[in-house]
Amino acid sequence: MRLKFEMWEYREKPDAEINGYMSRFTDGKGIYTDSWWCSPPASIDHVGPEYLRQRYRHPNVRNARHEQFIKSRYKEEIQRLKER
Structure with missing residues (x-):
């Protein structure tokens, strides 16, 4: 299985306004x-590994x-969402 990272509006x-964004890392x-x-x-290029591995972020980040x-996919996804 391949790595996957996606984001969407929350x-x-x-019909409510956007309350943030969700991300999913597989x-x-x-x-x-x-x-x-x-x-x-x-x-999020500036963050260290401990930030992404927190239990409320993506604890399945292992290496x-x-x-x-x-970090690479995040930039692409957030740019796509903000351009809407």
Whole structure:
């Protein structure tokens, strides 16, 4: 299975305004974790490995390859969402 990272807008109710963003990281074993971002920055390149591995972020991040993959995909996803 391949690594996967995706993000989408979060709304408390279907027609409500956006209350943040959700992200989902799926590791090579097919295990996924979801995380909520209230006001996500344009980039997370500055964060260390301990930030992504927190239990309320993506605790299935196990190595540097996962970290770099998420940081790269995060930039792409947040740019896509902010351009809407």
